[in-house]
Amino acid sequence: MSTQLTWQGHGTWLIQSGEHKIVLDPFFDENPAATVKADEVDADFILVSHGHFDHVGARADGSYDLVEIAKRTGAQVVTMHEIAGWLSSSQEVENVAGMNIGGKIDLPFGQVKMVPAVHSSTLPDGTSGGVPAGFILTLQEGKVYFACDTGLFSDMKLIGEEGIELAVLPIGDLYTMGPEDSITATKWIQPNQVAPAHYGTWPPIEQDAAAWAEEIRSQTNAKSHVINPGDTITLG
Numbered sequence: 001m002s003t004q005l006t007w008q009g010h011g012t013w014l015i016q017s018g019e020h021k022i023v024l025d026p027f028f029d030e031n032p033a034a035t036v037k038a039d040e041v042d043a044d045f046i047l048v049s050h051g052h053f054d055h056v057g058a059r060a061d062g063s064y065d066l067v068e069i070a071k072r073t074g075a076q077v078v079t080m081h082e083i084a085g086w087l088s089s090s091q092e093v094e095n096v097a098g099m100n101i102g103g104k105i106d107l108p109f110g111q112v113k114m115v116p117a118v119h120s121s122t123l124p125d126g127t128s129g130g131v132p133a134g135f136i137l138t139l140q141e142g143k144v145y146f147a148c149d150t151g152l153f154s155d156m157k158l159i160g161e162e163g164i165e166l167a168v169l170p171i172g173d174l175y176t177m178g179p180e181d182s183i184t185a186t187k188w189i190q191p192n193q194v195a196p197a198h199y200g201t202w203p204p205i206e207q208d209a210a211a212w213a214e215e216i217r218s219q220t221n222a223k224s225h226v227i228n229p230g231d232t233i234t235l236g
């Protein structure tokens with residue numbers, strides 16, 4: 001059985017692991033790179049790394065992709081404790097699991113561990129989202145590390161000790177680490193495979209992903225994936 005990870009541009013991923021559908025950082029309706037809209041997305045679980053508009057899918061009318069998908073599908077939302085509280089109290093989302101850094105939760109598709117990210121986290125209405133996070137998903141095919149929105153930090157070396165099959169790293173710069181720091185991160189994490197994210201959505205975070213991939217090949221042992229929004233990486 002394989003796992004398929006489909007990039008929807010920016011930091012959004014649709015993950016099919018066995019019979020389970022997982023959405024990471026839902027940003028569809030206002031995402032110029034996404035190939036589907038929120039009302040087309042099915043989900044059993046939704047992982048949310050932090051509270052920024054482009055990770056909860058804030059819309060011009062004040063609604064949220066995250067909330068719409070969670071209510072329509074009944075998917076369990078796994079996120080930071082403060083965001084979980086906001087969803088429960090302010091957005092009336094019922095199926096929510098709050099976590100914090102270092103915690104793990106066992107789910108039907110495997111295990112999710114919440115790990116640090118160096119960023120910020122405020123929800124679009126000004127509510128604190130606590131601290132930002134990344135995720136390590138332990139799947140049948142191996143461990144997938146979603147760094148999510150982060151700068152480079154030395155504890156990525158410890159994350160590498162988990163034994164990472166695929167690392168998904170931001171390369172957009174300006175709001176997250178850029179290509180150079182993501183190459184350093186790859187050296188520290190030592191994944192078997194690496195893929196870029198959080199770039200190309202808007203001009204301020206345009207990057208040459210092909211050039212990045214060439215540097216990954218020349219400086220590390222990781223296999224690099226550069227895919228277009230709507231395309232899929234298969235594990236297993």
